[in-house]
Amino acid sequence: MSDGAPEQRQFLRAVSREEALARLRAAFVPAPLGVETVALETALGRVLADDVAAAVDVPGFDRANVDGFAVRAADTEDAAEDAPVQLALNAELLTPGIVPGVEVAPGTATPIATGGMLPRGADAVVMLEHSDRAGAGVAVTRPAAPGAFVTHAGADIARGESVLFAGQPLGSREIGLLAATGTGEVPVWRRPRVAILSTGDELLAPGEPPRDGGVYDSNGHILAAAVREHGGEPWALGIVRDDEAALQAAIEQALAADMVLLSGGTSKGEGDIAHRVAGHWDDPGIVVHGVAVKPGKPLCLAVTRGRPVVLLPGFPTSAIFTFQEFVAPVLRAMAGRREAMRSRRRATLPLALPSELGRAEYHMVGLLPDASGGLAAYPIPKGSGAVSTFSRADGFIVAGERSRGLAAGSEVTVYCLDEAQELPDVVAVGSHCVGLDRMLARLRREGYAVRSLHVGSLGGVEAARRGDCDVAGVHLLDPETDTYNRPWLPDGVRLLPGYRRRQGICYRADDERLAGLAGTALQTRLRADEALVMVNRNAGSGTRVLVDRLLGDWQPPGWGVQPASHNAVAAAVAQGRADWGVTIAPVAAAYGLAFDPLRDEHYDFLVPESRWDRPAVARFRALLEDEAMREELANVGMRVDGESGE
Structure with missing residues (x-):
C-alpha cells in the first residue's frame, strides 16, 4: 500500500447471528431495572411490575341492566299480554348513584333506570317494554324470572380477584380495567434509558440546510422511535464528528444511560473510529465485531460498566434491521417485556x-x-x-x-415486520413516476388503500403478466416499430393510456462546452468531446431503451454508471459527477439543469383483465378523465391526451 493511502483493516471473525446473541447474553444478562409507581393517567404503554388484585367488587352492588321496574319475580309469574299483573308503584325513582330507601314489598314495584341499585326485596327487573303505566300503578305483561336483567355485585370482578399480572403491557383496555377497580396508581417497570449517538462528518441534523456531501441523520430519529416502540426511553445525544477524543467524551456521557447505541463507524476503515474507542474496554469490552448476516455485517456488540453498547452500521436499513434483530430482544427484557414474536x-x-x-x-x-x-x-x-x-x-x-x-x-x-397489515385496494408495480404518485395520493385521500413498488418497466410487465398488480406503470419503446408499450403487452393484460412525459438530454446550464447547443449540434459535441462524461440508466428501464437507441454502438465515458431513476441522473449531472444524461423535463427543471428535448414518451398502465372492473381500478381509470387530476398532472410536467403507444 502506498504511503498516505488510508488503511482498510479487516473485520474480526464474523460469527453467526445465534453465536452473536449468545455472546452478548453471556456478557450481559438483561433484566428489568426496578419498579416505579405512576399515576393511572400516565400508565399507557408501561409494563406492570406486580400483580394487581381488585380492592372492590365490580359492580359494587346489584344493578339493573335495563330501564324498567324493580320487582319481586314471584309477583309476576302469572303475567300475560291479555292478563297483566297490577303492581303498586313505590314513591322513589332509582337512577344511577341513588341509594334505595324503600323496600319492594309484595305487590309493589319501584321505577329503576339502567345502572340503578336494586332495592331490598327486589330480585328482578321488568323492562319498560313489558309493562304499562296505569295511574299510581304499573301493569306487567310478561313474567320476570329471578335475576332477570340484574347484574349481581362482583359478577364482573370479585374483590381480591387478580385482574392483571406482572409483565402485562398496559393498553387502553387494561387502563379501563384498572380504573373500574378504583386503581389510581400502578407499579410499573422503569423504562430503560437508551443513549443514542450518530457519528460521521457527513451528517446533518434534519432542518439544517443541505450541503454537498451532506447526509441527513435519519438513523438517530428512527432508532429513537424504535426504542420507544420496544419500551425504552430514548436519550438523543445528537451527532458526533469523526474525532476520536470527541467520540470518547460523548460515549463517557452516554454511559450514564442503561444502554448506548451508536450508528456509523463500525467498519474497519481508516475513518471508522467508534470500534477503536470500544476496543479500549476490557470489562469485557467488545464481544462481537462482525456478524455473518446481510445487511448488517459490521455490527459491533460490546459491554462495559455493566451496560450494553451497540455499534450499529451507518447505512439506514442495516442500522434498523440489526437493531430489530440484536438490540430489541435485549431492550425488551430490560423493560420487562416478552420477546416479540413475528407473525x-x-x-x-x-x-x-x-x-x-x-x-x-x-x-x-x-x-x-x-x-x-x-x-x-x-x-x-x-x-x-x-x-x-x-x-x-x-x-x-x-x-x-x-x-x-x-x-x-x-x-x-x-x-x-408488523402484526397489522393493511390490504391495498390498488397495487401499482412498475416504473416510478411522480405523476403516478399524484394519482395514488388522490386515491388515498378518497379513502382507498394504495401500495406501490418500483421495479422498473420490465418488472411491471412481468407483474401484470402474473396478475400480481392492479396497474403497472411502463414507458417501453419498441425500436423496431417506434411504438411505446403496446408491443410489450402480455396476453390477458389490457393497456390503459396514461400521459406523456418529455424525455431529453440534461446538462449544466453553465457548462461552456455545451451552452447554447441543441438538437444535432448538441449530440455531435457530446460524441466529439471525450472529456464529456455521461450518466446512463439501468437495464430494464424505459429510458434505457431510449438511451440505447440514441447511442447505438457508442459507449461514451460514464456509460457503465447506470442508476435506476431520473432523479439520480439529474443529481449526478448537477453535482458534477457527470456532464450529461437523459431524464424527463420536470426532473431536469427541479435540479436547475438545461434540457434539450428528444421526444415525448408514453407513460401508460398495464392492467390485468381480471382486475379491470374492480371498483378501485375503475376509479383509477376515471382519474385520467378527471379535470382536476389532469391539471395536477400538468403542474408536474405530465400531459394526458388519451392516446397510447403510437
Whole structure:
C-alpha cells in the first residue's frame, strides 16, 4: 500500500447471528431495572411490575341492566299480554348513584333506570317494554324470572380477584380495567434509558440546510422511535464528528444511560473510529465485531460498566434491521417485556434472488395479493444504504448461510415486520413516476388503500403478466416499430393510456462546452468531446431503451454508471459527477439543469383483465378523465391526451 493511502483493516471473525446473541447474553444478562409507581393517567404503554388484585367488587352492588321496574319475580309469574299483573308503584325513582330507601314489598314495584341499585326485596327487573303505566300503578305483561336483567355485585370482578399480572403491557383496555377497580396508581417497570449517538462528518441534523456531501441523520430519529416502540426511553445525544477524543467524551456521557447505541463507524476503515474507542474496554469490552448476516455485517456488540453498547452500521436499513434483530430482544427484557414474536406468512417469490455463500441474507419484501388468491413477495430493489427500504417493506425472507439463492417461483416464509397489515385496494408495480404518485395520493385521500413498488418497466410487465398488480406503470419503446408499450403487452393484460412525459438530454446550464447547443449540434459535441462524461440508466428501464437507441454502438465515458431513476441522473449531472444524461423535463427543471428535448414518451398502465372492473381500478381509470387530476398532472410536467403507444 502506498504511503498516505488510508488503511482498510479487516473485520474480526464474523460469527453467526445465534453465536452473536449468545455472546452478548453471556456478557450481559438483561433484566428489568426496578419498579416505579405512576399515576393511572400516565400508565399507557408501561409494563406492570406486580400483580394487581381488585380492592372492590365490580359492580359494587346489584344493578339493573335495563330501564324498567324493580320487582319481586314471584309477583309476576302469572303475567300475560291479555292478563297483566297490577303492581303498586313505590314513591322513589332509582337512577344511577341513588341509594334505595324503600323496600319492594309484595305487590309493589319501584321505577329503576339502567345502572340503578336494586332495592331490598327486589330480585328482578321488568323492562319498560313489558309493562304499562296505569295511574299510581304499573301493569306487567310478561313474567320476570329471578335475576332477570340484574347484574349481581362482583359478577364482573370479585374483590381480591387478580385482574392483571406482572409483565402485562398496559393498553387502553387494561387502563379501563384498572380504573373500574378504583386503581389510581400502578407499579410499573422503569423504562430503560437508551443513549443514542450518530457519528460521521457527513451528517446533518434534519432542518439544517443541505450541503454537498451532506447526509441527513435519519438513523438517530428512527432508532429513537424504535426504542420507544420496544419500551425504552430514548436519550438523543445528537451527532458526533469523526474525532476520536470527541467520540470518547460523548460515549463517557452516554454511559450514564442503561444502554448506548451508536450508528456509523463500525467498519474497519481508516475513518471508522467508534470500534477503536470500544476496543479500549476490557470489562469485557467488545464481544462481537462482525456478524455473518446481510445487511448488517459490521455490527459491533460490546459491554462495559455493566451496560450494553451497540455499534450499529451507518447505512439506514442495516442500522434498523440489526437493531430489530440484536438490540430489541435485549431492550425488551430490560423493560420487562416478552420477546416479540413475528407473525409469518407463506408467499411466492416471483423473482430469483442470488445469495452469497457463508452468511445469511435477509431480503426485504413487499407482500402483494397474487392472481391465485395467495401472496407474492416482491423484493424491495434497494440496498442497505436506502432509507426507504425498511419503511416500505412488509417483512423479510431469509436465504441461509449455505444457500446460493432463491429461485423464481419458490415458496418462501415471510417474517412480518408488523402484526397489522393493511390490504391495498390498488397495487401499482412498475416504473416510478411522480405523476403516478399524484394519482395514488388522490386515491388515498378518497379513502382507498394504495401500495406501490418500483421495479422498473420490465418488472411491471412481468407483474401484470402474473396478475400480481392492479396497474403497472411502463414507458417501453419498441425500436423496431417506434411504438411505446403496446408491443410489450402480455396476453390477458389490457393497456390503459396514461400521459406523456418529455424525455431529453440534461446538462449544466453553465457548462461552456455545451451552452447554447441543441438538437444535432448538441449530440455531435457530446460524441466529439471525450472529456464529456455521461450518466446512463439501468437495464430494464424505459429510458434505457431510449438511451440505447440514441447511442447505438457508442459507449461514451460514464456509460457503465447506470442508476435506476431520473432523479439520480439529474443529481449526478448537477453535482458534477457527470456532464450529461437523459431524464424527463420536470426532473431536469427541479435540479436547475438545461434540457434539450428528444421526444415525448408514453407513460401508460398495464392492467390485468381480471382486475379491470374492480371498483378501485375503475376509479383509477376515471382519474385520467378527471379535470382536476389532469391539471395536477400538468403542474408536474405530465400531459394526458388519451392516446397510447403510437
